[in-house]
Amino acid sequence: MLKNFLKITLRNLFKNKLYSAINILGLSIGIVCSILIWLWVTDELSFDKFLPKYKRLSQVWVHATFDGKINTWQSIPLPTYEAMKTAHSSVVNSVVTGWGGERLLTVEDTRLIKPGYYVSEEFLEMFEYPLIVGDPAVVLDDPYSIVISQSLAQTLFQNESPLGKVIRFEDQVNLNVTGILKDVPGNSSFEFDFLVPWKQREMLSEWVVRNKTNWGNYSFQVFVELDDESKKKEVDQVISTMLAENGEDDMPRELFLHPLERWRLHSNFINGVTKEGRNDHVRLFSVIAIFILVIACINFMNLATARSERRAREVGIRKSLGSTRKYLILQFIGESLIISIISFTLAILMAELVLPAYNNLVDKQLFIDYLSYDFWLIGFGMILLTGILSGSYPAFYLSSFRPVETLKGTIKVGKGATSPRKVLVVIQFGFSILLLVSTVVIFRQIELVKDRDLGYDQSNLISVDYSDELAENYDLLKTQLLQSGAVEAVTRSNSRITSINSNNFLSWPGKPDNLKVIFTTISTEYDYTKTMGIKVLHGRDFSKEFTTDTSSIVINKAALELIGLEDPIGTTLDLWGEKRQLIGVVDDVIMGSPYQAVKPMFMIVNPDWINAITVRLKNNGALNQNLKTVEAIFDKYNPAYPFDYQFADVEFQRKFDTINMTQRLATIFSFLAIFITGLGLFGLASFTAEQRTKEIGIRKVLGASIVSLIALMSKDFSKLVLIGFLISTPFTWYLLDQYLERYPIRVDVQFWVFPVVGLIALVFSLLIVGNQAGRVARANPARSLRDE
Incomplete structure (x- = not known):
């Protein structure tokens, strides 16, 4: 049975090479886009999750009410560091750090500028960045100590043991290496190659010492560890009045804890509430991935239903020989799943080829982890989703044919399926127009900001x-x-x-x-x-x-x-x-x-x-x-x-890195969406043209010109593009207007963008449909009519 199933599936694939290739290529590109976006989204969502106390760590932030709104920032007075230790019974510990920066490290003739932090001695106990050598409880206790990363240790000391070795720091003081850290992962909020004790900063800076009791200087970062993340609200209530209790009462000020799990995606505050931020980009690209995958699946559904007339007789014969509808549904969905498996395999190969360029584009080191349970779970889910989504409608539609009608040849299923196909084409072009308009508007937003008068001369x-x-x-x-x-x-x-x-x-x-x-x-x-x-x-x-x-x-x-x-x-x-x-x-x-x-x-x-x-x-x-x-x-x-x-x-x-990345990715994925849509339209137009070969032959014999014949076949597709444009326009305008609200300096979503993009989509579709229509219109009518 399984052998017969596979034989039929492969026979149909090879029998219809063009449509099979269109389906597989379209699905492959859709899956590639989804994989690449999934890798980026997963990396964004994974920030800091490798830290064991990920959910229990927070940074102390400030809400201050002035100028008619709540202003929020993360720099706070230095005395908060010690005060937090006894602020609430759920506070296990606190740590103070500098803001990080490039510092000079010298070992003999080797001079390196590397990123690092001044941190108090609790840092490694709280954050638990893994140490290869050293005890996190003591490695930062000595003011003259330094903890360095594994790669920095290799650079400075080659294959020698770095423990106890001396590093000249900022050409001011000699520090002894007391610990070696595993290199900090790229998905870490802290990025550093070394850590120097806060006590050393106090020795080097009289300004820091002066501010140990100054509640009016907001220049420091303080972090806390809770014994239970559910106690955050209780701690917030207790610490909210800490500044006022220490003389900072000239305006309403409140301390609060901003959890580590929200640093990456939810650190943009507007009037005291987290709004927008990188989480919007995660949602945006997740939606784009879904759009592209749906467009690819629509191609399959359209072509499968369009070709259903050719398989109607097959269905009739199978039913007359005893095949049940359930078996036929499984047969057609199984064929779809095999196409999905082939497409997924091809997509993996394509993804590996484009990953280096993609990593350069998004400034990450993404890779496909084939040993990851999540990858195969997502991959299996994607195969099932695309296979069942793409094959369900054709399967239920084809299996519903009556054997008597199909064997007599009285059923014209290709025409009966035109309404669903039209709806699917409208959806495809609606999505494509949305992505193209978004690309244009984001580009205009970038250009608006770049064209602002800087107020100074950047050159040289x-x-x-x-x-x-x-x-x-x-x-x-x-x-x-x-x-x-x-x-x-x-x-x-x-x-x-x-x-x-x-x-x-x-x-x-x-x-x-x-x-x-x-x-x-x-x-x-x-x-x-x-x-x-x-x-x-x-x-x-x-x-x-x-x-x-x-x-x-x-x-x-x-x-x-x-x-x-x-x-x-x-x-x-x-x-x-x-x-x-x-x-x-x-x-x-x-x-x-x-x-x-x-x-x-x-x-x-x-x-x-x-x-x-x-x-x-x-x-x-x-x-x-x-x-x-x-x-x-x-x-x-x-x-x-x-x-x-x-x-x-x-x-x-560099201030444009994020929005430039957004614009570049949106552009690439928009054109890929249009390309996939074009593939489907090419297949559908080709099949439609084949169906109307005899009609075209008769019209040509009766004197119809090639131009009029091309216009006749293109008319229906043009209507679908226009309907997709009309439906997509208000939805697209609303989404873009909401997206641009985050920018005080912003462009308006101008009306002219929509007809221009709509015209491009229309011309694109007419070129594809017209090409296929022209091929049939130019054919010799004698060939198409010789059997009549």
């Missing part, structure tokens, strides 16, 4: 991380850079032009007592606007010629509009209880998210609060030579550090 602008040696030699460094002929201007500041490292409150004359506004804060010295290419709108920038500039302040245009001063220069502003004279107003600069409006900003002079040096290279066509000149000068005054720089334009483009 590089930044270099600050160090103690650079601080000591800054004046000499700056002088020699300007004299080198390779540099136009130099400045230093607390953050690069492409990022915001600090926000503070500012008071001005006439400010309402209940109004609190966060200002972006830039600590700099001289030549900031000159170096960055920022336009000074009123007054002047800081200058060495004015000794009072250390107590002056410069604001941006957005701040001026907020403050509402008609004649701002000379106004006295209040910052941290100190009076500062306003000396200048500069143009707005996009430093943070390019999707947000520019925030109010102020600049002050503070040479002790510096994190980066920015250099504008001369635009003389000798970029590489200028970089070599600058490198030689930095090596002279900062010899312990390798010359590591970042171009401002490159750093800025």
Whole structure:
């Protein structure tokens, strides 16, 4: 029986090579898209789940109500670290960390800049990143210890045992290797190659020590471990008043726990509630995967029902010989499942071929784990889903034929199945139009943001991380850079032009007592606007010629509009209880998210609060030579550090990584969806043309032109595309409008996009249908009519 079943299935596949190839290729592409999207979605959903205490770990965040809304952030006062330990009986432990960053590690002649964190001694006990060597309870107890990753240990010490070896840290202190970590997986929220004790940071930074009892400086990260994740709400209630109890009562502020399991996908807060974030992208691509798979399945159903007339006699003979309807249904669904198995196998091969390029596109290291139970479970489910979904309707439809009618040849099942086929084609084109319009709108959103006036000149602008040696030699460094002929201007500041490292409150004359506004804060010295290419709108920038500039302040245009001063220069502003004279107003600069409006900003002079040096290279066509000149000068005054720089334009483009990835993937999958739809349409049009061969022959004999015949056969398909367009348009507009709500700076979903995309879909379908119709219309009518 099984042998007979397989023989019939294979016979039908080879007998109808074209339609079999269309079905298998369409399903294969649909399954490939689903596999690739599934790999990406699975990776996103897997973040941090390898940590044993995944559900019991949280970060302490802040809700603060001001400026008419609830503002949320993750930087909190340092005393929270110790206070959390005794805040509630369910709090097992707490840990404080720095924000991570690139640090210099030196072993003899080897100098490396690697990412790492300052962490308190509880870190490895709480997060339990696996150690190859060392006890997590003690490896970070000694201030002069360091824990490094396995790959870093191999790089620094080759095959020697790294334990007890000395690493020079930031050219400031020698640290002893006390532990070796397994390399941190790519699906970790923390990415690091080394850990240094928080106690060492206290020894290196007097500022940190000063803030151990300061509840007013929100500059630190604190994490907690609970004994039971269900106790989170109880802990939230207890810690919510902690800031107010310690003097932070100038506005409503609440501490709360943000669980580790929500960090990756749910860390975007709007008015105190998690909204959007990466979870939207997970949902978006999951839906796209479903759409594409459904489109591929529709192809199979359409072609199977269209070809049903040719199998009607087979059904009649089988029924007359005693086959039951149940057996016939199993036969047809079995054939569909075999096609699904073949398609799935081919899809795996195709997925392996495109994975390297796909990984480069999504910036991940995804792979198909053939030993994974989940993979085979999903694969088996996909085969069943596509097989049963694709084969169910044809199976039930074909098995319903009456043997007498089919054997007499009086049934015309191909025409009887046209209504369901039309519905399926409408659905296909509806999905395809939705994906194409989405691609166009997302592209326009990207272009809108990229075309915004940045407020500064990115060209030939590089930044270099600050160090103690650079601080000591800054004046000499700056002088020699300007004299080198390779540099136009130099400045230093607390953050690069492409990022915001600090926000503070500012008071001005006439400010309402209940109004609190966060200002972006830039600590700099001289030549900031000159170096960055920022336009000074009123007054002047800081200058060495004015000794009072250390107590002056410069604001941006957005701040001026907020403050509402008609004649701002000379106004006295209040910052941290100190009076500062306003000396200048500069143009707005996009430093943070390019999707947000520019925030109010102020600049002050503070040479002790510096994190980066920015250099504008001369635009003389000798970029590489200028970089070599600058490198030689930095090596002279900062010899312990390798010359590591970042171009401002490159750093800025990284802000678009997520939406660029979304747009590229949406484009690729949209065109694949159209391609699959086109395959199905090609097969359906080819079959329809074959069915109407004699009709076309008669019309041609009676004088019909080839153009009129092509138009006749294309008319029905054109109607289906137009119906799909009309149904899809309002649904697509609503979904895109909801998606774009996350962006304060956004495009409108303009009406013209829909008819343009609809016209493209129509032309695409007409080319396919017209090609098949033309083939039949050009044929010699004598051949089609010779049997009449």
